Amino acid sequence: MRVIDFRSDTLTQPTVEMRQAMLNAELGDDVYGEDPTINKLEEMGAKLVGKEAALFVPSGTMGNQLAVLCHTQRGDEIILEERSHIYNYEAGGIAFLSGVQPRIVKGDNGIMSAGDVEKAIVTDKDIHHPQTGLICIENTHNMAGGIVVPLEAMEEIYELGRKYSLPIHLDGARVFNASTALGCDVRDITKYCDSIMFCLSKGLCAPVGSILAGSKDFIDKARRYRKMLGGGMRQAGILAAAGIIALTDMIQRLSEDHGNAKLLAKGLKYIEGIHISMDTVQSNIVMVDISSPKYSSYSLVDKLKEKGILASDINSSRIRFVTHKYISKDDIEHTISVFKEILQ
Ligand SMILES: *Cc1c(COP(=O)(O)O)cnc(C)c1O
Numbered sequence: 001m002r003v004i005d006f007r008s009d010t011l012t013q014p015t016v017e018m019r020q021a022m023l024n025a026e027l028g029d030d031v032y033g034e035d036p037t038i039n040k041l042e043e044m045g046a047k048l049v050g051k052e053a054a055l056f057v058p059s060g061t062m063g064n065q066l067a068v069l070c071h072t073q074r075g076d077e078i079i080l081e082e083r084s085h086i087y088n089y090e091a092g093g094i095a096f097l098s099g100v101q102p103r104i105v106k107g108d109n110g111i112m113s114a115g116d117v118e119k120a121i122v123t124d125k126d127i128h129h130p131q132t133g134l135i136c137i138e139n140t141h142n143m144a145g146g147i148v149v150p151l152e153a154m155e156e157i158y159e160l161g162r163k164y165s166l167p168i169h170l171d172g173a174r175v176f177n178a179s180t181a182l183g184c185d186v187r188d189i190t191k192y193c194d195s196i197m198f199c200l201s202k203g204l205c206a207p208v209g210s211i212l213a214g215s216k217d218f219i220d221k222a223r224r225y226r227k228m229l230g231g232g233m234r235q236a237g238i239l240a241a242a243g244i245i246a247l248t249d250m251i252q253r254l255s256e257d258h259g260n261a262k263l264l265a266k267g268l269k270y271i272e273g274i275h276i277s278m279d280t281v282q283s284n285i286v287m288v289d290i291s292s293p294k295y296s297s298y299s300l301v302d303k304l305k306e307k308g309i310l311a312s313d314i315n316s317s318r319i320r321f322v323t324h325k326y327i328s329k330d331d332i333e334h335t336i337s338v339f340k341e342i343l344q
Contacts, residue, residue: 004331006311009174009203009257009284009324017249018205018242025241029234030056031227037237041244045211048247049175049196050187053219055212056240058231060085060173063197063212065093066222066229067169068134070214071195074099076133079120081107083143085171086136097229100133109280110144112137114156121164135161138171139178139189143314146174146261146285146322148181151188158192170196173210177203177283180254194218203254203284203324204246208239253325257284260323260332267336273343286321287314292343300342307338 005011014022028034038056046054057063064086072078078094080087080102086094087102094100103120105112122132137157139149161168170193172178179186190196195214200206212222226232233239265281268274273292280287288311290297297313304311312320323332 001308002334003308003310004327004335006309006321006323006327006335008312009322010201012201012203012205012324012326014207014242015205015245018207018245021241021245022238025237027235027237030236031232031234035235035237035240037244038240041240041247042211044244044247046213048186049190049198049213051190051196051213052216053213055219055222055226056236056243057210057212057226058208058233060171060197060199060202060210061090061093062226062229062231063210064090064169064171065097066212066225067195067197067214068094068098068100069225070218070221071167071169072098072100072133073131075130076100077103077122077130078134078136079103079105079117079132080136081105081110081112081138081141083107083110083141084136084138085142085173086138088143101130103132107141107144110138110141110147111149111153112157114153114160117157118160121160121166123164132164132166134167134169136169136171137193138173140174140181140283140285142173142285145280145287145320146177146283147280148178148282151182151184151192154189154192161194167194169193172196172198173202174199174283176251177254177258180251181258181283200243200246203257204250205325206239206242206246209243211243250325254284257323257325257327260327260329261286261321263329264321264323264332264335267332268339271339271343274339284323286323288319288321290317290319294343303342304338307342309335309338
């Protein structure tokens with residue numbers, strides 16, 4: 001049976017070129033700093049986002065957690081958007097590893113206003129109060145549906161960081177989707193943060209790995225914490241080889257995924273029982289709201305699965321579709337026709 005898998009852009013498998021590069025990668029022990037392929041990837045990654053240094057980490061979660069560890073003190077408060085990945089999907093790591101507590105700001109479709117962020121900053125030295133240690137931004141915002149945080153919003157929050165001497169960490173798991181959607185250089189986004197994590201394994205097809213980037217001091221510290229957490233890998237250049245191709249060859253094709261997401265949304269939105277806010281379809285994620293007497297999101301996901309279409313139920317009325325390299329225009333058209341068959 002034909003299977004079309006929209007559950008996530010993490011499902012992308014390494015390309016033939018990546019597998020070839022992995023086979024031929026020059027390797028060394030990265031804990032000794034001697035893996036030339038890792039060193040090359042870290043250099044490329046840092047340069048790409050305009051930071052002094054970078055660190056290859058096994059996952060986006062580890063990258064974000066290292067950033068929180070490096071930027072904060074135990075007992076600090078960190079500012080996070082309500083639906084952010086760091087707050088909701090990292091297993092409580094900020095509390096467990098860094099000993100910090102979250103101060104949640106409700107964004108408009110994931111976009112925090114500078115005014116709300118400023119109100120959330122603790123500015124006094126009252127011994128009863130926690131001290132704010134960090135502000136995190138997520139771009140694109142995953143659970144808001146791949147929403148792109150505009151440059152002005154990034155800049156305003158970055159300015160607050162300067163005003164209150166607070167670092168800004170960007171959870172940029174999909175930052176290249178943001179730069180693609182904005183039609184800008186990724187550095188136009190990353191200049192508004194002190195540190196950034198981006199994923200090589202989402203949409204860019206690398207099998208494993210993310211990059212954490214920031215100042216040299218920050219990365220030196222993060223490298224030590226990475227070792228502490230057991231993330232010091234040896235001949236990991238075999239993975240970095242794929243990561244290099246992710247950065248050189250795969251970013252430019254993300255616009256195809258964005259086109260396919262729009263195509264999917266346009267095809268589904270007129271179907272009875274479905275609601276999609278088109279203005280939220282900005283990158284490679286489509287959130288589909290179901291208001292059908294016949295189906296909840298759960299039963300519809302099951303029904304779609306029977307037909308070979310996989311997607312994620314986010315709650316009882318919402319299904320998430322993520323487009324990626326292994327979903328073609330033809331797959332989108334097929335999906336729309338299956339939806340019509342089920343719901344009409
Ligand atoms: C996927 C994701 C992460 C974590 O990446 P993993 O490699 O899955 O640990 C962090 N932030 C956002 C916004 C994500 O979508």
